[in-house]
Amino acid sequence: MKRFAMIGAAGFVAPRHMEAIHATGNELVAALDPSDSVGVIDTYFPESAFFTEFERFDRHIDKLRRYDSTGAVDYVSICSPNYLHDSHVRFALRSGADAICEKPVVLNPWNIDGLAEAERSSGRKVNSILQLRLHPAIIDLRDRIAKQKPGSPKHDVDLTYITSRGHWYFYSWKGDEKKSGGIATNIGVHFFDMLHFVFGTLQEIRVHLHEPSRAAGYLEYEHARVRWFLSIASEDLPEPQKSAGKRTFRAITVDSDEFEFSGGFTDLHTRSYQLILEGKGFGLDDSRCAIQTVADIRTARPLGSVGDCHPLVRCRTP
Numbered sequence: 001m002k003r004f005a006m007i008g009a010a011g012f013v014a015p016r017h018m019e020a021i022h023a024t025g026n027e028l029v030a031a032l033d034p035s036d037s038v039g040v041i042d043t044y045f046p047e048s049a050f051f052t053e054f055e056r057f058d059r060h061i062d063k064l065r066r067y068d069s070t071g072a073v074d075y076v077s078i079c080s081p082n083y084l085h086d087s088h089v090r091f092a093l094r095s096g097a098d099a100i101c102e103k104p105v106v107l108n109p110w111n112i113d114g115l116a117e118a119e120r121s122s123g124r125k126v127n128s129i130l131q132l133r134l135h136p137a138i139i140d141l142r143d144r145i146a147k148q149k150p151g152s153p154k155h156d157v158d159l160t161y162i163t164s165r166g167h168w169y170f171y172s173w174k175g176d177e178k179k180s181g182g183i184a185t186n187i188g189v190h191f192f193d194m195l196h197f198v199f200g201t202l203q204e205i206r207v208h209l210h211e212p213s214r215a216a217g218y219l220e221y222e223h224a225r226v227r228w229f230l231s232i233a234s235e236d237l238p239e240p241q242k243s244a245g246k247r248t249f250r251a252i253t254v255d256s257d258e259f260e261f262s263g264g265f266t267d268l269h270t271r272s273y274q275l276i277l278e279g280k281g282f283g284l285d286d287s288r289c290a291i292q293t294v295a296d297i298r299t300a301r302p303l304g305s306v307g308d309c310h311p312l313v314r315c316r317t318p
Contacts, residue, residue, distance in 0.1 A: 002026040002277065003071065005061055005097070007088045008079035009050070010035040013102055017077045018044040020273040029064070029073060032057040061095050073097050075276075082186065083179040086111050093122040100127045100276060104189045105284065107181045109292045112284050119284070127281035131268035132194040134275075137261040141254070142198045145223050155199070157226040157254050158310065163187055164234035164247035165213075175212065177298070184215045185294040188230045192219075193290035199224035202289055207300040208309040209316070217297060218308045224254075229310040236312065 004021050008014055009031040018040065021028050028045040031038065034052055041048055051057035065072035076092035078085055078101040086106045092099035105128045106112055115126055132138055145155075165174075173179040180186040196202055200222030207217040214231035234247065241249045252259040275281050305314050 002074040003064075004028045004075045004077055005030040005032075005057075005073045006077045006079065007032045007057075007084075007091075008081070008102075009033040009038045009041060011079050011081075014038075014079045015040050015043075016269040017079055017100070017102075017273075020270040021045075021077070023267075023270045024273050024277060026277075030057065030060055058091070065096055075100055078102060081173045081179055082107060082181055083173070086115065089115055089126055090118055093118050093124045093126070096122070096124065098125045098127060098276075100129065100273070100281070102129050103193070103287070104181060104185055104291055104294065105287045106291060107185065108295050109288060112288055112291060116284050125281070126284050127276045128283065128287045129269065129272050130190070130193050130197075130282045130286060131272050132190050133197050133282065134268050134271050135261055137259070138194060138198060141259065145198055145200075148223065152223075154220075155224040155254050156256070157195070157199070157224045157252065159191060159195070159226060159228040160249065160251045160310070160312065161187065161191060161229070162231045162233070162236050162249045164237065165232040169232060170212065177212075181294060182210075182215070182298050183213065183230055183232060184210075184297040187232065188215075188228075189290050189294050191228070191230075192293045193287070195219065195221060195224070195226055196289040196293070199226070202293060205293065205296050205300065206307065207297055207302050208304060208306070208313045210297070210300070210302045215297065216310045216313045217300075219293070225308065227308060227310040229312045231312075 004026055006017060006028060010033040018028060022044040028048045030049040031041060032051045032054060036052055038050060049060060061073060074097055076097045076099055078088045078099060080088050082104055085101055089099045089101055119126055169175050174186055202219060202221055204220035209216040213233045214236060216229040219226040219228065237249050
């Protein structure tokens, strides 16, 4: 049984990590969150210590390492806001634990190099949660692409992801680009990692639209040309979703054929933890392409409705 600590126990994704720790037969011994709305802990680890102040959490983890007969924590699971990931990963490594960090592991590509140095100094590992790489349908698509003959035509891919958010979004850290990385990072980084995983080396980036609530652009990979559109604005939802009262729309087409992967998500975090415990987790270099992609999108000058832009950009831009 491995011993886990968690930073960010009150967030949206934290229960998936708690479930994964529980499902793999391990123990959460301490959790931290400035919010005390963490009753979900009782479902999995009611005996876990809990702290709302980092200093007390830090002291507790250090005491476990130095004095507790049951031993130090083996892993620190990091589910905190994006801009804190770098610092919290470093805390895990300094505490003699491996880190398991939600995406994005950092906001800027140069931060990956700093964490790699911290890994080498500590002798511990940073594991990134890149769960879409474990989805059976995505693995199957990647395998099919890999079997193509050299020089095969590139695939034409459209990615559309609209996930409605209320007014609260812009009052939270997620609405602050310096803290979240902006919309492309906050809701898109896992898709950009998936595209790199499936279609190979990224060769070109163009951004057509970049607003606080939506962004769109063009990416060219070794094996695909991709038009993408991301939005948290409910008015961008297609009419059938609006009429049905749905607040999310996700669609990927490959050469005009719909790529279906809406199912199969329920245990991907647990599968991620199983691989990490086997020493087969995704490391810092696995995250590099997606982190570079969202950083470049964040700093690019939007081109407007020109060239290979997504159809929804043409609808919105004169």
